[in-house]
Amino acid sequence: MSELGQFQDAFVAALAERSAAPIAGWLPDSDGGGEAEPAGLAVYRNTIAKGCVDALAANFPTVAGLVGDDWFRAAAALFAREHPPASAALLAYGEAFADWLERFPPAGDLPYLPAMARLDRMWTTALFAPEAEPLAAEAFALAPDILAAARPRLHPSLAFAGFDSGLPGLWLAARQPEPGELALREDPQAILIARPRDTVTSRVLDLAGFAFLAAARDGASLGEAITAAGQADPAADLAALFAALIADGVFSGLDLGDPA
Template sequence: MPELLDFQDAFVAALAGSPSALSPWLAPGEGAAGLAVYRNTIAKGCVDALAANFPTVLSMVGEDWFRAAAALFAREAPPASAALLDYGEAFPAWLERFPPADDTPYLAGIAHLDRLWTEALFAAEAPVLTAEALSVLTPDTLAETNLPLHPSVRFASFEAGLPNLWIAAREDREDLELSDQAQTLLLVRQGGAVTARVIGSAETAFLRACRDGLTSTQAAQRVFEADPTANLASLFATLISEGVFTP
């Protein structure tokens, strides 16, 4: 068993570019062709996984551009495990410093939203807080209660209209225009599917307050600071119906 573990470690090192690590088992040069095939297979798997995990980026830049960039990323940041379902955590940040993406400065933000969608999809399971469960609380108790966010909830704010652009691209719409209006995208998993919508400053303030552990009263104060005209009851009912909170 120890020898098998040693061989596995050496094999990983050889795939990473150090074939001499296999010298206790293979003569110099032996197995090079097999390693190349295996390495190419892994590289293709990484590129395919990135294409699956960042479909909006792929749709915007095209197949050739994306696969070339993904291959470079995979070489610099190989997967840490054999599971590739959520591979690419560092891809959005990598795109920010990728020179060929300089002409599309919004691309890293689009990749970030793709990544948040993946995180929402694979987030931990948890019960959803229902209106019925809240109805048994007294007003005073509810006022002092923190409403934890469901593990699948993700939201991100941008100074420009990246969320609407991202949604339009995901829906294959033709109106792919980037507005200069600040927007926040909310993602949450419902019934095994991830839903996404653009939310306003009031809802964003409420979610941030809940995320930071503030009470319902404090969260409501944040709402009216962000938008004095907000309809708090409607806002709260909508978030409850979307399964944003957990008991």
Template sequence: MSDSFHSDFAGAITSGDTASIEPWLTTPSGLRRMAVYRNNVVHGVIEVLRAAYPAVDRLVGANFFAPLAKAYWQAFPPVQPSMSQYGEGFAAFIDGYAPAAELVYLGDVARLDRAWLEAHHAADAPFLDPGQIAQLAPEALPLLAPGLHPSVSLLSSAWPAYAIWSSNRGDAEPIQIKLRPEASFAMVWRHRGEVQHRALTPGDHAFLVALAHRQSLQDAAGAALKIDHAHDAAAMFGEALANSILGGSRP
């Protein structure tokens, strides 16, 4: 068997052009089986992406989603044996996908779908808990730089992407949203084994972004105040602490 057979076969599956492997498909039945196999692969990839991006699928419908998913697969075929997390670049692909050009919010909705998937699959890791805080001297707390738990994703959009996404996720009833440029912020994470999500204020987002960059609580509070002069960093810290959002260390 030719050394290039496997790469030629993979290329034929992705492109649909069987010319390079036709010497191996010496009978009409071989060509038919190849076509059936390719159709099964395409269908499988579409279903994997449909499961990973349910809000995108619900927004655009099956007749739009299928060619979108197929185009992504042809441009970025999977390189890992497991398909459970396939589609890492799907949101960026949507941003440049011409048929979706008028759906200006769709890439950011896909990013939220992706954040949900990554939170679900994120490795178990320690998180900061109130008991650890109680052991700190009062003067040490402002200097604490806990970072964020690995399951946390922070997202920002120039559109009301979170409202669109949250009303098109799972069994939620879609709501009418006036589409206009409007900055929105959200967080997705896992708490007690369940993926959680919520909208953020601009100040909350700035506070958590600073922590994500390993800045201290004091500096994160300052970053939030630059965005919102009335931001309550203590309240955001308390919520983050209670919801396993902050990174911790093993005892």
């Protein structure tokens, strides 16, 4: 490795370890002892720390809005110190933030906060997911037996999850420009997040819709996925459910199987 490369690695280590020791060999040493902590290192550390905090605020806006700017930025600074970014790109920084919040004592009085962070993360993941053209309704204009045997390919941006309480509804309400009074419902809810084209969309997903997508994710045919949806909610309007999912743009392909 070149000396420049060695210095770059040592400089990164000095920032991470909060010590000038890794770069001691490159520091001026006019008095024999060297400068223990060059002022410039603090400037670099503060710049990096601010960038991490700003990135977390952008990637977890619901969490930031619920706890307030002071609380969030203090927590984000602690997280950034424990979890420095792995690359210069901070667009998706914070993969471990939700798990970290579960262990963060000041968040103990806010048990919904890790879930809010996970939902924010799902939104960011959908935003940066690969592009794919969603299937239009015409793609499903097939004979009933062929359609039932077909296996759908889900859009790469699609994310969905189920919860034992109304956390998805709370998250959606908190993301409104004027959220008003927020309330957490006790009934189970699921969430659907996708970016089939230019904009990330999200909505509460009923039990039948969640069962359908979970079956499709696991490789089920459309007929099997519809059966799973009907078992999850016998009262569900399955035709309306399927039409809504097509409108959501959750399908990117259809593999035709053998009707037999």
